[in-house]
Amino acid sequence: MSNQLIHLLAQWYPLKDSHQWVLGLIYKTQGSCYRKAGAVMLFSDAGHQLGVLSGGCLESDINKQAQRVMQDGKYRTAVYDDNDEEDIAFKLGVGCGGVVHLALLPVKSDNHYLQLHTVYSHLVSGNACLWKQEINGELSSSVSICGAQPTGSSELADTTPLVKAAAKKVAASLDTQNGKRFLTVHCQSPPHILIIGGGYDATFVVKMAVQQGWSVSVWDPRPAQARVEHFTDANFIVESTEADALNLHIAEHNVDAAVLMSHHRQIDSKALATLSRHPLKYVAMLGPIHRKEEMFALAGVTESDFQGFFASPAGFDIGGDLPESIALSIIAQCHAVLAQKLPLLQQ
Secondary structure: OOOOHHHHHHHHHOOOOOOEEEEEEEEEEEEOOOOOOOOOOEEEEOEEEEEOOOOOOOHHHHHHHHHHHHOOOOOOEEEEEOOOOOOOHOOOOOOOOEEEEEEEEEEEEHHHHHHHHHHHHHHHHOOOOOEEEEEEOOOOEEEOOOOOOOOOOOOOOOHHHHHHHHOOOOOOEEEEEOOEEEEEEOOOOOOEEEEEOOOHHHHHHHHHHHHHOOEEEEEOOOOOOOOOOOOOOOOEEEOOOOHHHHHHHHHOOOOOOOEEEEOOOHHHHHHHHEEEOOOOOEEEEEHHHHHHHHHHHHHHOOOOHHOOOEOOOOOOOOOOHHHHHHHHHHHHHHHHHHHHHHHOOOO
């Protein structure tokens, strides 16, 4: 199961009233740490541990503290300092050398589930949102779709941090209002990648994208390709043979990226023409450089027609030629583009 926020909340949501729950929330870090501010984990009295807050080093101690929160219903904060010889993090041999500031907050109907159910609803609908959570005190919360006014369990008059977080698309920002600390977390649905081509090599790209927690669509107009039994992990298989159906699917499902790997001139060229009409962040196509020019000519497009990053040949050159290696190189490159790791792309 992916550690994407939407997948953690999908497991928690149907059980939210069946168990006692505690949210582990990293609200500040210093130095080198496995997870950064905004990372969450959910603990229950039935033994559920959804998500990760470290590389497995701190979870056992965090779970013990979460159990105490369940017993008395009071929030707690903790600091794990890997540089302090007296700190539990040092004694556990974490070795990262950083400091993690953690809040453990009860999640129950009385505090409106910290508005996590609202966050989940927005993410399922494909809407990015800003979740603002008080770290201590009354544990007030609010959620707003990016660009909208916040709604939640308390009045939060100052929405400036929300606007700033949305504009910068930072993972999280910590601020103080009237002596209270609030963490604003930018929450968004996982990327949606479209695979053009339903051959054997495409199955590896799909599996690797699914392991990242991404949504995946597959389209191949050839009846012998993109068979359901070969792509059981895919979220959608576009069964129509018409490019217009592909055009509609991209618009309806907010596709972020696409990989052309049909190994077929007509299919790739038609798909290229369709993809050029959408603001995709990443488009990649298999094949040598000269094939790219041939496909552009058949599609009647140029590279400037694509708003995002266009890669052909697709993926990083990692020195592999097996389907598994090619899939790794493509997903890694796509991930770098979506994460805006431009220095990596320029290497």
